[in-house]
Amino acid sequence: MKRLYLLLLSIAVLTIPSLAQQTVRKTLNFDQNWSFNLGDVSDGEKTDLNDSKWRKLNLPHDWSVEGEFSKDNPATPEGGALPGGIGWYRKTFTVAATSKNKQVYIAFDGVYQKSTVWINGHKLGFRPNGYISFRYNLTPYLNFGGQNTLAVKVDNSVQPNSRWYSGSGIYRNVWLITTNKLAVDNWGTYVTTPKVTEQKASVNLKIVVKNYVGKPQQLQLITSIFNQEGVIVATKKTNTVTIADSVINVNQDIEVSKPQLWSVDRPYLYRVVTKVLNAGVIADEYTTPLGIRYFEFDAYKGFFLNGKPLKILGVCDHHDLGSLGAALNYRALERQLQILKAMGCNGIRTSHNPPAPELLDLCDKMGFIVMDEAFDCWEWKKVTYDYHLFFKEWHKRDLEDQVLRDRNHPSIMIWSIGNEIPQQADSSALRIAPELTAIIHSLDKTRPITTANDRPDTSNKIVKSGAVDLIGYNYHEYNYAKFHDRYPGKKFIATETASGLETRGYYEMPSDSIRVWPERWDKPFIREGNNVSAYDNTRPPWGSTHEATWKVMKKYDFLSGMFIWTGFDYLGEPTPYSWPSRSSYFGIVDLAGFPKDVYYMYQSEWTTKPVLHIFPHWNWEPGKTVDVWAYYNNADEVELYLNGKSVGVKHKTGDDLHVMWRLKYEPGTLKAVSRKSGKVVLTSEIKTAGAPAKIELIADRKTIKADGSDLSFITAKILDKDGNVVPNADNAIQFKINGQAFIPATDNGNPVDHDSFKLSSRKAFHGLALAIVQSKLTPGVATLTASASGLPTASIKVTLVK
Numbered sequence: 084m085k086r087l088y089l090l091l092l093s094i095a096v097l098t099i100p101s102l103a104q105q106t107v108r109k110t111l112n113f114d115q116n117w118s119f120n121l122g123d124v125s126d127g128e129k130t131d132l133n134d135s136k137w138r139k140l141n142l143p144h145d146w147s148v149e150g151e152f153s154k155d156n157p158a159t160p161e162g163g164a165l166p167g168g169i170g171w172y173r174k175t176f177t178v179a180a181t182s183k184n185k186q187v188y189i190a191f192d193g194v195y196q197k198s199t200v201w202i203n204g205h206k207l208g209f210r211p212n213g214y215i216s217f218r219y220n221l222t223p224y225l226n227f228g229g230q231n232t233l234a235v236k237v238d239n240s241v242q243p244n245s246r247w248y249s250g251s252g253i254y255r256n257v258w259l260i261t262t263n264k265l266a267v268d269n270w271g272t273y274v275t276t277p278k279v280t281e282q283k284a285s286v287n288l289k290i291v292v293k294n295y296v297g298k299p300q301q302l303q304l305i306t307s308i309f310n311q312e313g314v315i316v317a318t319k320k321t322n323t324v325t326i327a328d329s330v331i332n333v334n335q336d337i338e339v340s341k342p343q344l345w346s347v348d349r350p351y352l353y354r355v356v357t358k359v360l361n362a363g364v365i366a367d368e369y370t371t372p373l374g375i376r377y378f379e380f381d382a383y384k385g386f387f388l389n390g391k392p393l394k395i396l397g398v399c400d401h402h403d404l405g406s407l408g409a410a411l412n413y414r415a416l417e418r419q420l421q422i423l424k425a426m427g428c429n430g431i432r433t434s435h436n437p438p439a440p441e442l443l444d445l446c447d448k449m450g451f452i453v454m455d456e457a458f459d460c461w462e463w464k465k466v467t468y469d470y471h472l473f474f475k476e477w478h479k480r481d482l483e484d485q486v487l488r489d490r491n492h493p494s495i496m497i498w499s500i501g502n503e504i505p506q507q508a509d510s511s512a513l514r515i516a517p518e519l520t521a522i523i524h525s526l527d528k529t530r531p532i533t534t535a536n537d538r539p540d541t542s543n544k545i546v547k548s549g550a551v552d553l554i555g556y557n558y559h560e561y562n563y564a565k566f567h568d569r570y571p572g573k574k575f576i577a578t579e580t581a582s583g584l585e586t587r588g589y590y591e592m593p594s595d596s597i598r599v600w601p602e603r604w605d606k607p608f609i610r611e612g613n614n615v616s617a618y619d620n621t622r623p624p625w626g627s628t629h630e631a632t633w634k635v636m637k638k639y640d641f642l643s644g645m646f647i648w649t650g651f652d653y654l655g656e657p658t659p660y661s662w663p664s665r666s667s668y669f670g671i672v673d674l675a676g677f678p679k680d681v682y683y684m685y686q687s688e689w690t691t692k693p694v695l696h697i698f699p700h701w702n703w704e705p706g707k708t709v710d711v712w713a714y715y716n717n718a719d720e721v722e723l724y725l726n727g728k729s730v731g732v733k734h735k736t737g738d739d740l741h742v743m744w745r746l747k748y749e750p751g752t753l754k755a756v757s758r759k760s761g762k763v764v765l766t767s768e769i770k771t772a773g774a775p776a777k778i779e780l781i782a783d784r785k786t787i788k789a790d791g792s793d794l795s796f797i798t799a800k801i802l803d804k805d806g807n808v809v810p811n812a813d814n815a816i817q818f819k820i821n822g823q824a825f826i827p828a829t830d831n832g833n834p835v836d837h838d839s840f841k842l843s844s845r846k847a848f849h850g851l852a853l854a855i856v857q858s859k860l861t862p863g864v865a866t867l868t869a870s871a872s873g874l875p876t877a878s879i880k881v882t883l884v885k
């Protein structure tokens with residue numbers, strides 16, 4: 084009965100005003116068919132400039148990742164060792180004559196950096212911040228019914244300007260938005276849920292409507308809330324009012340009964356659809372995402388989501404997508420999040436800048452708690468040409484735009500106004516921190532504000548200013564226990580933890596000696612090939628191993644959560660090395676998306692699915708002493724067998740997170756069996772591999788969309804004749820593709836590999852390589868082949884569907 088009522092209500096509301104839907108807002112993806120020139124051009128904005136020889140491409144685009152690695156590039160290895168420079172983008176397009184009575188906008192999700200935009204030779208504006216979204220009003224300068232030329236100059240020539248790889252260009256999506264003269268403003272809604280119980284949720288919606296008609300207009304707003312099944316569950320109408328002003332703020336209180344709550348395990352989403360009626364006709368329709376949830380940080384009990392305690396098990400990540408560079412790709416981002424979710428991760432910190440909007444959409448949809456961060460520096464620099472040059476003039480605008488854009492995402496539960504701000508040490512923080520929090524509070528008071536402090540002591544001026552709600556600690560986990568002695572009554576968040584260092588597949592013994600400060604942690608690790616042992620026993624002076632941090636985190640309830648540095652390896656910041664390394668070692672997952680061993684430590688602790696992971700590989704010099712580790716859960720013990728003979732039963736004691744056997748290596752089979760109350764839970768085997776004999780290709784998805792951007796990530800494994808991965812295989816693999824797809828990048832997770840990611844050939848690294856297959860626009864079948872000298876060619880089919 085209730086369903087029938089809801090259905091009738093939906094039909095009634097949907098059919099109220101009847102003017103054709105296409106007269107309302109149109110948001111058109113504007114990524115196709117741009118012309119690009121690398122290098123500066125004079126008069127690049129002029130309409131009559133001949134750009135016919137420029138390269139044709141589709142956005143999002145990152146020209147840096149197309150370049151060659153060199154230590155001499157101004158970004159330095161810290162910035163990924165790839166070139167920067169100046170680039171120009173142009174696009175010619177027509178606007179229908181019938182749009183003359185419309186408003187037309189161009190919206191950029193992100194351009195790195197210092198962009199200037201012109202339409203038909205008219206300068207629309209300059210935006211220095213490479214991570215911020217912005218839009219311009221094209222209306223006054225358009226040729227309706229004729230040709231228009233958009234020109235964008237991007238200046239990333241002066242580097243270093245980020246402490247990591249930034250990418251260069253229009254690296255996120257671009258949208259052409261057409262609205263009526265009476266329409267919801269840019270980021271013009273704000274949805275909150277002031278009161279949520281099991282019985283009902285009060286939803287408050289604030290809407291800003293803009294009137295460009297030039298004379299007073301009649302306005303009525305009808306808002307409907309749709310549940311995830313597409314059924315309207317609540318509707319609200321305002322009275323008809325006349326708006327004389329150019330802007331009007333409207334407030335609507337709506338009730339949703341028996342709300343389905345958003346959580347990390349069940350991220351239930353509603354949609355709030357607002358219709359703007361102008362004299363009874365729909366003038367605009369605007370959708371706002373809604374997740375109904377409530378949360379709280381308690382000084383002594385930690386974090387609660389929907390009334391239940393929950394530790395935030397998060398990671399920090401930079402924005403690059405490995406071998407794809409900074410160019411946004413929805414599927415690549417989704418894959419990263421899927422890999423993290425499978426580890427048990429439930430939180431993302433957008434270090435250290437506003438993310439792509441798609442990241443927030445995905446976190447809403449997949450159930451991640453987001454700490455949305457604004458700045459890596461304020462007025463004092465960290466690297467010579469970073470945002471400190473623009474902070475004074477732009478921080479208010481940038482921070483306002485970030486909060487306006489992002490505040491409707493249910494996944495966001497923390498704002499961060501800065502990472503390791505050098506001014507923590509200076510009294511200027513007493514002025515700036517309160518100013519930044521006031522900017523956020525003027526737009527959103529529903530989330531706590533924090534800063535990620537590398538000086539979490541009482542002399543910290545940001546903390547002293549009293550402006551932050553959560554005291555954020557970067558590292559210093561040995562001091563967590565004493566947090567309340569230092570900050571009585573305050574709330575805690577571990578904004579950044581660990582910074583463990585590993586190379587996937589590389590091992591040094593003994594595994595149980597942890598390289599700690601004040602030993603020269605960096606010196607003993609300079610190895611040929613710049614490798615770092617993957618036993619979770621190496622850390623920088625400021626950081627800690629994964630296990631050491633997690634042991635503390637799990638001990639105290641008041642430690643509301645953590646964001647590990649980092650989920651994925653990223654381009655740039657190749658600590659502990661510099662050149663020839665060009666990407667980081669901090670990830671739990673390598674740059675290609677292959678998990679390092681420590682991934683399974685987290686999985687064994689953070690999920691309930693049974694885990695038994697043993698390592699290292701089993702190819703050593705006979706007689707060598709080898710440490711075998713096992714991460715496991717859901718079991719009382721693990722027994723290890725070498726060539727069928729038991730070498731002992733182990734179980735974790737105290738706060739152990741792994742067990743270890745020290746063995747004299749002999750070739751053969753290592754087999755682990757985990758048991759609970761005597762019953763086998765899991766078994767896991769590693770065998771000594773013989774010589775490389777074949778390539779195995781495994782696709783993460785064998786069917787993808789023929790939409791020009793969907794991806795299949797294909798892992799190539801070098802196997803011996805019996806199907807074992809050859810652990811040190813570095814065969815050069817040549818990938819080829821036919822059909823309606825192409826290979827945008829290849830990778831292997833090796834931070835020292837200088838082959839361009841754009842090449843279709845890649846050496847395996849510790850037995851693995853990755854080829855990414857991207858769809859074109861026609862459905863069909865594409866076949867990827869992989870060949871390597873002396874091995875039979877392997878192939879795999881990917882189906883492309885509409």
Ligand code: GAL
Nearest residue numbers: 502503537579582623626648
């Ligand atoms: C932190 C910093 C991060 C990254 C990390 C490496 O201090 O906030 O951006 O540099 O160190 O360990």
